[in-house]
Amino acid sequence: MIWEIIGDALRISALAGFGIAGILTVLIWKQNLRTRVTYTRLVVQAVASAALFYLFSKPIPLSYYLLLFPLTLFFGRLYCGWLCPFGFLMDLISQLKRIFRKTYRILPDRLNKSLHKLRYLLLLFFLLLPILLWIMDPPPNPDLAVVKLQYLIGPFQPYTVLIDPIMPLVVPWTSPFSFNSIYFNYPYAQNIVTYVSGDFGLAIAVVFVGLTLMSSLLFRRPWCRFCPTGSSLAILNRLKGFKWAPLLYIEKNEEKCKDCEVCKIACPMQVSELCEQKNGKIASSQCILCARCVESCPHPDAIKLKMARKALFKSRNSAGKIPKWIRKLILRSK
Ligand code: SF4
Ligand code: SF4
Structure with a gap:
């Protein structure tokens, strides 16, 4: 009985969540509102957790879930950035930390x-x-x-x-x-x-x-940084014969980039290729396509999240509006 009630509640919240996530995504796409990607992602992650709960309540063989792996060839580690329940939990803890205005530690x-x-x-x-x-x-x-x-x-x-x-x-x-x-x-x-x-x-x-x-x-x-699932997804993501395959990727424009390193500091995976690479698709098996770099970059059009060559999100001009916690971390990392 209790599971039926929880199941119904989850189904309703999943539908509502899909609706809210859809509206937010269209708004962000149209207006490219900065800092909203993180919140959209949290909604999508919550909905994904509810959807996974629903799927696991059905008699679907576990091995079917391995179908997720070939999708990585086309969508990179989208699963890690936007769907994984464990990733969601870690992101929620990060958000709690932001509420208390605490900064993170950056690994060398x-x-x-x-x-x-x-x-x-x-x-x-x-x-x-x-x-x-x-x-x-x-x-x-x-x-x-x-x-x-x-x-x-x-x-x-x-x-x-x-x-x-x-x-x-x-x-x-x-x-x-x-x-x-x-x-x-x-x-x-x-x-x-x-x-x-x-x-x-x-x-x-x-x-x-x-x-x-x-x-x-x-x-x-x-x-x-250790997860075996993330590693397997990363291996598929980097297969040499499939460099043509990614439909979803982060792209950098060297002419617009001012080497401020804000993107690298904002990146939860500390993807160093964001700064090391000069132009084009960011080729990193660590990238989870969370778009934190795009929403944090203060220079217009320097970084974009692209889907089949179409920009979904792009960095906007917010010079002088670099969040305080990122400025602190930049100073600390120098
Ligand atoms: S690396 Fe592992 S734990 Fe992290 S988001 Fe990917 S699958 Fe989830
Ligand atoms: S490079 Fe950008 S999209 Fe990839 S993990 Fe880092 S912040 Fe997220």
């Missing part, structure tokens, strides 16, 4: 780049784990079918790790994390409890939740 460029490289090792580890388990405990008649089964229903299934950040944070099934009959999912926590049995597993899950929430108070999108 070299450390940030190293962390981004580390995520590929983490992804490789998860993908190879079934093989390691297989070597440690070999099946009696190994053949290709056994290898496939090991990946799909073996003691460790890598695709469940990839799907974890796609699951909503409130789930329509029972989970070990509940409050008043509402069941929560925190990415990876359920997997940790499943694969590491007993109190030790629970302790690791609690530490993981604590660390990711606390670090979100200090840095923007901390987990996105």
Whole structure:
């Protein structure tokens, strides 16, 4: 009964959210209102979380959600920037911080780049784990079918790790994390409890939740710098043979850019290519297409978010109106 009521409420709010997000998007597109992209994105993220809750309440096989990955070839990491429930949670924490007028910490460029490289090792580890388990405990008649089964229903299934950040944070099934009959999912926590049995597993899950929430108070999108799902999306995003494919991308115009570095400071992923690259499409597997750089840039037409060569958002002239927190961070980073 309670789930039917929650389900109906979510369906209504999803429809209302779609309506509001649609109106805001048209307004921004027409008038290119600065600073509204962030709020539109929060609405879209909330609607996406509600839609995912609805989808996960239906008997859709988990593997269908992997269809998201090929879409990356055309829409980049749009999922990370606009739809991921875990990304939404981290963005909400960032917004809380803005309410209390606290600034973020900026990672040194070299450390940030190293962390981004580390995520590929983490992804490789998860993908190879079934093989390691297989070597440690070999099946009696190994053949290709056994290898496939090991990946799909073996003691460790890598695709469940990839799907974890796609699951909503409130789930329509029972989970070990509940409050008043509402069941929560925190990415990876359920997997940790499943694969590491007993109190030790629970302790690791609690530490993981604590660390990711606390670090979100200090840095923007901390987990996105390691996330195996984000890494896989990033790999597809950078495949050499598909450089023609992206329909959605950030573009920089060197003639209009004044090298103020406001965009890089505003960028939650600290994409350094925004400053390093001279012209054209920003080629970075870290970019989650959140458009923070576009809404923060004080120089007209220097950066644009484009869809199939048409500008969706472009930077406007707001010279002298650089937010105080960005100015503070620029000073701190020099
Ligand atoms: S990197 Fe991972 S956690 Fe971050 S937005 Fe992408 S899928 Fe979500
Ligand atoms: S480069 Fe721009 S769109 Fe990409 S993650 Fe950074 S702020 Fe967002």
